[in-house]
Amino acid sequence: MTPPSPNSPDFSQPYPxxxxxxxxxxxxxxxxVGREDALERIFxxxxxxxxxxxxxxxxxxxxxxxLLWQVKHQAAQRLPxxxxxxxxxxxxxDSVAHTPEGVxxxxxxxxxxxxxxxxxxxxxxxxxxxxxxxxxQKLVVLVDEFECFLRYRxxxxxxxxxGLRALANAGIVTWVTASHTPLPEIAVANGFGSxxxxxxxxxxxxxxxxxxxxxxxxxxxPHRLGEAExxxxxxxxxxxxxxxxxxxxxxxxxxxxxSQREKGRWDEKRIRADYAIDHAQVWxxxxxxxxxQRLAERLGGxxxxxxxxxxxxxxxxxxxxxxxxxxxxxxxxxxxxYTWDDLKRLxxxxxx
Numbered sequence: 203m204t205p206p207s208p209n210s211p212d213f214s215q216p217y218p219x220x221x222x223x224x225x226x227x228x229x230x231x232x233x234x235v236g237r238e239d240a241l242e243r244i245f246x247x248x249x250x251x252x253x254x255x256x257x258x259x260x261x262x263x264x265x266x267x268x269l270l271w272q273v274k275h276q277a278a279q280r281l282p283x284x285x286x287x288x289x290x291x292x293x294x295x296d297s298v299a300h301t302p303e304g305v306x307x308x309x310x311x312x313x314x315x316x317x318x319x320x321x322x323x324x325x326x327x328x329x330x331x332x333x334x335x336x337x338x339q340k341l342v343v344l345v346d347e348f349e350c351f352l353r354y355r356x357x358x359x360x361x362x363x364x365g366l367r368a369l370a371n372a373g374i375v376t377w378v379t380a381s382h383t384p385l386p387e388i389a390v391a392n393g394f395g396s397x398x399x400x401x402x403x404x405x406x407x408x409x410x411x412x413x414x415x416x417x418x419x420x421x422x423x424p425h426r427l428g429e430a431e432x433x434x435x436x437x438x439x440x441x442x443x444x445x446x447x448x449x450x451x452x453x454x455x456x457x458x459x460x461s462q463r464e465k466g467r468w469d470e471k472r473i474r475a476d477y478a479i480d481h482a483q484v485w486x487x488x489x490x491x492x493x494x495q496r497l498a499e500r501l502g503g504x505x506x507x508x509x510x511x512x513x514x515x516x517x518x519x520x521x522x523x524x525x526x527x528x529x530x531x532x533x534x535x536x537x538x539x540y541t542w543d544d545l546k547r548l549x550x551x552x553x554x
Contacts, residue, residue, distance in 0.1 A: 291312060345380065451473075
């Protein structure tokens with residue numbers, strides 16, 4: 203674990219309530235744990251003479267949104283001369299973000315609080331950015347849930363992403379995206395030709411190391427958990443130090459401790475049952491066959507895009523998923539599109 207920076211949350215004082223209730227984006231800095239390596243890598247690129255765009259990649263529910271929030275709200279402490287920066291956080295899930303005009307409006311409203319320009323086309327957008335930024339502050343736009351743009355693929359084509367690339371090339375806007383799939387894979391799977399998807403330095407977001415996991419479970423609170431509870435949390439998560447899974451396990455123990463007068467006497471059966479219920483709420487169980495079909499369809503989409511007309515054989519996806527799966531694994535590795543590590547990550551995402 204990287205030693206905590208001066209910007210890390212202060213755990214010297216107990217959190218006033220149950221610190222394990224968060225299931226979505228963490229916006230309370232007192233509840234944010236770890237990720238120091240990722241934050242250092244991101245800020246090292248943003249503080250460069252010409253800031254570099256960053257792609258944060260991690261599986262669903264691993265903490266990408268919380269990390270983006272921290273980047274925005276720690277910038278004033280971590281960046282040299284923070285007055286030279288403006289940061290905006292844009293959620294691609296926003297109901298306005300279904301068209302390029304809507305996205306541009308969200309960006310402008312995030313960067314300039316007094317923004318009044320209605321949703322605009324690319325030319326008006328570029329002109330407005332220049333007019334509102336005569337001192338050439340460094341504009342950084344954080345885009346969460348990048349894959350949501352793909353739901354409206356007819357609206358977001360290469361022309362839109364080429365415009366974003368041009369703003370980065372000109373040093374006008376630096377982009378920081380969060381997605382569960384690497385951007386080059388998104389480009390291949392969806393037939394994008396824009397060079398925007400190759401613009402980024404990649405920061406992988408994975409499970410916690412042992413020290414950060416222990417810090418999460420054993421943070422100060424009115425009913426602080428200890429080493430025994432940390433060991434039980436690891437058993438509940440089967441040794442996977444996934445931050446949200448650890449949070450669910452710690453929450454089950456904390457709630458039981460709150461209801462007990464005698465500390466240290468655990469009803470492990472009840473804790474396991476509570477953890478299983480919460481886990482199923484976050485990660486609903488799909489029938490095994492459906493999971494394999496979903497994996498086959500994902501791989502088949504990449505192959506069809508890569509091979510063009512020669513890949514028509516894999517349009518069978520849902521009906522012949524065994525064949526598609528075999529062809530997908532062999533084809534993608536053989537073509538060098540995926541490595542075995544990429545395939546392990548994809549399997550984990552589908553079958554988590």
